[in-house]
Amino acid sequence: MPAATRLTIAILAAGLALGASAASAADYPERPVRILVSFPPGGSSDLVARLLAEKLSSELGQQFVVENKPGAAGTVAATELKNADNDGYTLMLSNLTPFSVAPTRFPDTPYDPVADFSHIAYIGAVHLGMFAAPSLETPDMAAFVEQAKAEPGTIDYGSSGVGSWGHVFAVAFENEADVELSHIPYKGSGPMRLDFRAGVIPVMFDAVPQNLPNVEEGVAIPLAVSSPERLASLPDTPTFTELGYDIVAENWLGISGPAGIDGKVIGTLQGAIASALKSDDVVAQFDTWGIVREDMTSDAFTDYVASSAKSWEPRVKQATD
Amino acid sequence: MLDNLALGFATATTASNLLYCFVGTFLGTFIGVLPGLGPLAAVAMLLPVSFYLPPETALVMLAGVYYGAEYGGSIASILLNIPGTPSSSITCIDGYPMARQGRAGVALLITALASFFGGIFGILVIAGLAPVLAEFALLLQPADYFAVMLLGLVAASVVSNSGTMRGVMMVCLGVLLGTIGVDVNSGVTRFTGGVQDLRDGVGLVVVAMGLFGVSEAMMSARGATPSYATEKVSWRRFLPETDEWLRTLAPALRGSLVGSFFGTLPGTGQTVASSIGYALEKRISKNRAQFGKGAIEGIVVPESANNAAAQTAFIPTLTLGIPGSTTMALMIGALMIHGVTPGPRLITEHPDLFWGLIVSFLFGNLFLLVLNIPLIGIWVKLLQIPHYFLYPVVVVLISIGVYSIDHSILDVWTMLAFGLLGYVLRLYRFEPAPLLIGFILGPMMEEYLRRAMLLSRGDPMVFFERPGSAILIGISAVLLVLTALPRRKRKVTPNEEATETP
Numbered sequence: 001m002p003a004a005t006r007l008t009i010a011i012l013a014a015g016l017a018l019g020a021s022a023a024s025a026a027d028y029p030e031r032p033v034r035i036l037v038s039f040p041p042g043g044s045s046d047l048v049a050r051l052l053a054e055k056l057s058s059e060l061g062q063q064f065v066v067e068n069k070p071g072a073a074g075t076v077a078a079t080e081l082k083n084a085d086n087d088g089y090t091l092m093l094s095n096l097t098p099f100s101v102a103p104t105r106f107p108d109t110p111y112d113p114v115a116d117f118s119h120i121a122y123i124g125a126v127h128l129g130m131f132a133a134p135s136l137e138t139p140d141m142a143a144f145v146e147q148a149k150a151e152p153g154t155i156d157y158g159s160s161g162v163g164s165w166g167h168v169f170a171v172a173f174e175n176e177a178d179v180e181l182s183h184i185p186y187k188g189s190g191p192m193r194l195d196f197r198a199g200v201i202p203v204m205f206d207a208v209p210q211n212l213p214n215v216e217e218g219v220a221i222p223l224a225v226s227s228p229e230r231l232a233s234l235p236d237t238p239t240f241t242e243l244g245y246d247i248v249a250e251n252w253l254g255i256s257g258p259a260g261i262d263g264k265v266i267g268t269l270q271g272a273i274a275s276a277l278k279s280d281d282v283v284a285q286f287d288t289w290g291i292v293r294e295d296m297t298s299d300a301f302t303d304y305v306a307s308s309a310k311s312w313e314p315r316v317k318q319a320t321d
Numbered sequence: 322m323l324d325n326l327a328l329g330f331a332t333a334t335t336a337s338n339l340l341y342c343f344v345g346t347f348l349g350t351f352i353g354v355l356p357g358l359g360p361l362a363a364v365a366m367l368l369p370v371s372f373y374l375p376p377e378t379a380l381v382m383l384a385g386v387y388y389g390a391e392y393g394g395s396i397a398s399i400l401l402n403i404p405g406t407p408s409s410s411i412t413c414i415d416g417y418p419m420a421r422q423g424r425a426g427v428a429l430l431i432t433a434l435a436s437f438f439g440g441i442f443g444i445l446v447i448a449g450l451a452p453v454l455a456e457f458a459l460l461l462q463p464a465d466y467f468a469v470m471l472l473g474l475v476a477a478s479v480v481s482n483s484g485t486m487r488g489v490m491m492v493c494l495g496v497l498l499g500t501i502g503v504d505v506n507s508g509v510t511r512f513t514g515g516v517q518d519l520r521d522g523v524g525l526v527v528v529a530m531g532l533f534g535v536s537e538a539m540m541s542a543r544g545a546t547p548s549y550a551t552e553k554v555s556w557r558r559f560l561p562e563t564d565e566w567l568r569t570l571a572p573a574l575r576g577s578l579v580g581s582f583f584g585t586l587p588g589t590g591q592t593v594a595s596s597i598g599y600a601l602e603k604r605i606s607k608n609r610a611q612f613g614k615g616a617i618e619g620i621v622v623p624e625s626a627n628n629a630a631a632q633t634a635f636i637p638t639l640t641l642g643i644p645g646s647t648t649m650a651l652m653i654g655a656l657m658i659h660g661v662t663p664g665p666r667l668i669t670e671h672p673d674l675f676w677g678l679i680v681s682f683l684f685g686n687l688f689l690l691v692l693n694i695p696l697i698g699i700w701v702k703l704l705q706i707p708h709y710f711l712y713p714v715v716v717v718l719i720s721i722g723v724y725s726i727d728h729s730i731l732d733v734w735t736m737l738a739f740g741l742l743g744y745v746l747r748l749y750r751f752e753p754a755p756l757l758i759g760f761i762l763g764p765m766m767e768e769y770l771r772r773a774m775l776l777s778r779g780d781p782m783v784f785f786e787r788p789g790s791a792i793l794i795g796i797s798a799v800l801l802v803l804t805a806l807p808r809r810k811r812k813v814t815p816n817e818e819a820t821e822t823p
Contacts, residue, residue: 040647043650044657046654047658051658070521071517071520071729072517072520075517076518076729079517106517161508163508184772185505186505187768190644191587194458195462198459198460198462200463210642213642213662213664213665217664284660285658285660288660289657
């Protein structure tokens with residue numbers, strides 16, 4: 001979608017939403033709204049939810065309260081969301097793991113990522129980078145692939161866990177590039193970055209924003225990023241697609257609720273979120289956190305969640321079977 | 322360095338920073354005193370407030386909350402045998418017997434002083450060695466971390482008063498309970514019984530509060546908790562005897578050293594620091610026969626260790642941007658919301674923030690001391706409340722605390738189940754402290770063991786080729802053998818004993 005069209009839609013959506021919120025302002029929201037967050041407090045996604053909650057509270061005149069429900073790859077929060085009343089008073093900061101990865105990774109996941117939810121608004125996405133240590137002496141992807149082919153199975157790479165998006169993506173990359181790497185799983189990104197700095201693992205697949213300080217300092221070389229286009233934060237780093245590997249991945253964030261939320265309520269929320277995403281401080285914060293913003297209508301977002309789940313299904317199966 | 326400290330003083334002594342430092346330590350202490358609510362809950366509660374403050378003030382306040390809660394956690398350990406935070410569970414071992422002997426006031430005063438000592442020691446370590454220590458964390462590899470955890474587990478089984486065999490059994494049970502959840506290496510779920518909420522394992526606070534808090538309440542209902550010796554609330558009674566003062570200096574120094582060291586290793590933290598410190602002290606102390614029966618060294622060491630560790634834990638967090646614990650992850654979050662990214666450049670790019678924080682630690686520890694000594698009288702009076710009023714309130718508080726972590730009702734039920742387990746174990750004279758330490762360290766040890774083996778492609782020699790891990794494994798082996806030797810064999814003069822231990 002060209003940027004101009006996107007902008008028009010966003011303006012239209014915001015306009016429509018303003019009208020809708022005027023019409024339904026009497027009914028929604030009448031009492032505080034909960035936003036479930038599937039991460040423990042303090043992470044960047046939690047901070048997104050808190051920032052947004054603050055904006056929505058002032059925009060809609062009711063408290064939006066962040067409730068952290070971490071656990072089981074986000075499926076604890078998503079299950080609670082599915083079972084909540086669909087009156088718009090329970091929402092969730094939806095994201096890639098519980099909606100696109102978990103249903104395949106854990107076959108007993110008790111929900112359908114599309115049918116059981118109302119996907120209200122897309123917020124933005126963070127992208128994945130493949131980082132190499134300078135000691136590996138592979139300044140770019142071509143050199144890396146050459147070395148990986150010469151010594152199959154000897155190069156270790158870290159991910160933030162079995163079935164994490166970094167792992168799933170790395171397996172897809174191994175297939176595309178026809179190389180064989182050894183997986184060293186970690187419990188989250190923090191310990192992995194420590195070992196990377198300590199020289200334990202020479203390669204890691206991890207979200208871009210938290211690695212920018214390492215790149216600046218010269219201890220991590222970004223070989224490629226998983227976004228469809230180059231990232232503003234790493235303008236010199238090619239995308240995987242540019243390099244001829246047909247893989248794109250983004251850890252998206254959105255606001256979703258249980259299935260069957262009233263259209264008016266969705267409209268109110270969408271409008272408030274769209275205007276919150278345009279406020280200067282949100283723009284500034286998202287930029288420093290490396291979150292690429294985008295407005296989407298509820299319908300477009302629902303299609304997006306469906307296609308995201310579909311495109312991750314074969315990859316997840318491949319990585320975890 | 323003097324320039325830096327001057328800059329730090331300039332930042333830390335502004336009226337608002339001093340005020341928020343005081344507010345932080347004050348609130349932290351009170352939240353820490355409540356069983357079940359530890360530093361994590363305290364920092365999480367106050368995180369939103371920090372969004373409205375400038376970054377250095379926010380960090381000064383949250384840090385105050387954090388080490389204040391760490392301090393407050395020991396109060397409930399001593400008075401009620403319920404650790405306010407997991408890292409103060411070691412303090413229960415000697416603190417609670419002291420309270421029962423009518424010396425709760427002495428124990429609390431010593432705790433305040435030992436915590437202060439450890440805190441100040443940790444601050445000096447950060448101020449002098451932060452850049453060096455940050456690099457040190459990078460020298461360690463998975464094999465070394467494995468060896469550290471192993472030493473911690475061996476130390477934990479030695480802390481037991483009911484015999485090494487029982488200690489080892491409890492550690493093993495803790496390690497087994499720690500395997501519940503998704504396996505890091507294969508992604509397979511273990512022992513969850515198909516329960517989705519157990520995929521991440523059982524929470525540490527859930528286990529700690531069940532084993533210590535709920536079981537303590539059950540013991541008291543059974544009438545098994547002997548009543549406290551009555552204690553007159555007077556200042557003279559709170560002062561330790563002269564020889565006790567002298568006996569605490571060396572242990573406080575050793576505890577602070579151990580604590581400062583373990584605090585800098587991401588992921589190990591205060592609990593490891595206090596348990597290893599205690600175990601080592603129990604080996605080398607001249608007063609070892611008293612350990613577990615209210616030895617003053619038995620509270621000095623873990624308290625100086627965990628407070629020193631609480632301070633030095635900021636080194637990896639701020640200088641590498643890598644949080645050593647969930648609480649530290651919250652600190653990073655608080656900085657990120659202000660657009661400050663912790664990392665190697667933090668000290669050079671935000672010197673006012675870094676040095677201001679360190680100087681604020683100094684004031685915070687002073688506030689804690691000034692705040693807590695007058696409160697000792699009130700805490701001691703708390704013990705005069707009859708058990709049948711006190712314990713139901715405690716159980717309610719613990720339940721709320723446990724629920725507040727993940728908003729999960731299953732956690733509350735699990736905690737009650739662990740309470741029952743703790744009760745049964747106590748009836749058969751097994752102690753909960755080694756179990757808890759096994760539960761904390763076991764999963765980490767497994768993770769590092771398997772990672773080291775994965776990296777070495779299955780070659781176990783990796784543990785002996787690296788000097789760090791080889792030495793630590795050696796110390797663990799010696800410690801275990803020494804403990805397993807029959808008691809009679811160790812009838813040598815105290816001085817000889819002190820030198821023969823590693």
